[in-house]
Amino acid sequence: MPDWRITRLNGEYCVTWDEGDIRRRYRLGTNDPKEAARRAPARYAELTRPKGSTVKDLWQSYCLDKAGRSVVTTMKYTWKALEPHFGEVEGEAVTIAHCRAYTDARRKAGRKDGSIHTELGHLRSVLVWAQKNRLIAHAPHIERPAKPDAKEGYLTRPEVTRLIEAANSPHVKLAIQLMIATGARSGAALQLTWDRVDFNRRMIQLRNPFDKERRKGRATVPINDGLYAALTEANEGALTPYVVEWAGDKVLSIKKGIKTAGGKIGRADVSPHMLRHSAAVWLAEDGHSMEEIAQFLGHSNTAMTYRVYARFSPNYLRRLAASLEV
Missing domain, CATH: 1.10.443.10 (Intergrase catalytic core)
Structure with a gap:
């Protein structure tokens, strides 16, 4: 069941949820039940989305928006590697220097370039998504190691x-x-x-x-x-x-x-x-x-x-x- 529910206020439908002992209720701008059901998920996601613009905030917002998709499960593990380096950085402030420092640190930790390429690719996806959703003005360039060639091994x-x-x-x-x-x-x-x-x-x-x-x-x-x-x-x-x-x-x-x-x-x-x-x-x-x-x-x-x-x-x-x- 979702964390939210649809209720009515003076004949108009609202999206409603509880935050501890506080009940939150926001109008959906319609008295049509089908239209209310259509609008409610997006309205709830918008209202509960983290308001900050750090990479951590944007990452959380992205995962909320993409909830249920397989990529979110993968990104849970990616974030463990990225958070110490990018979590508190403003999304628009990520630089090539940040990316190169991250790549160096991950290589020293024994990670292959293919893994680093994927991790920084997830960061890029989040920032591009944030720009499209007007959470940041622009998505900075994310420099990644070259993607390794596919392994050549095969079985007879x-x-x-x-x-x-x-x-x-x-x-x-x-x-x-x-x-x-x-x-x-x-x-x-x-x-x-x-x-x-x-x-x-x-x-x-x-x-x-x-x-x-x-x-x-x-x-x-x-x-x-x-x-x-x-x-x-x-x-x-x-x-x-x-x-x-x-x-x-x-x-x-x-x-x-x-x-x-x-x-x-x-x-x-x-x-x-x-x-x-x-x-x-x-x-x-x-x-x-x-x-x-x-x-x-x-x-x-x-x-x-x-x-x-x-x-x-x-x-x-x-x-x-x-x-x-x-």
Whole structure:
């Protein structure tokens, strides 16, 4: 239930909530109940938003505005790193010097540039949001370390077979099969529900049509024979709406299970994302076009597909090399 409620005052609807023993009540400017219900959440968020303009205040305001979205959960951990350096700084007063000092401190603490890039990226998102919502006049430039290149490691087909065999739980085996056969990210695989698995048409819709959050790379893909058999078996014993489940509950992370299986086959570097990368490499090795691979992976821009996977194609630049025969 929300902290606020809708009440009436002299025939007009209000948004009302309690702060200790004090009741707060503000008019919504309408006597239409549907319009009041529409206006109330935004009005409540506006009225309860921290009034200050320090980074800490703006961060709290951003999280209130984005409540319920997955990014807010991630930003809870990001803030633990950022707060000692930026918390009391005015949002408009953040400088490149602040950013460089933060980067140096995090590197000395052993953090990789990829993590620092993400942390400062969250800070940038908050400040840009604050400017759009007129909480600050302008969002200062946030300097970040260059984003590291994606890891190049991938698994061969025999290694994936051994990985599945080494998995110590049925849900880990199924997750590996699902991710390698669809190229799905781990989040998409773990959030997949049975209502988006079409056994008749043998198709999987990785994107939840009711989820309004922007998600990367969630396509609708066919089900191959191996995955069809695995899904059919799993569906017969399903206890939840989720395809990947454990002990009658949704699985939140598969990293540890895959890491354990990877250690058993001598691939301690294996990760859920490596399965998606491996699927893409296999598709390129089999000579499929970059445009088709981009569609299968849900890439919005084929340029990235070309940049990462074209070199794995057996036809990559071969006609050009043939032109240089002496």
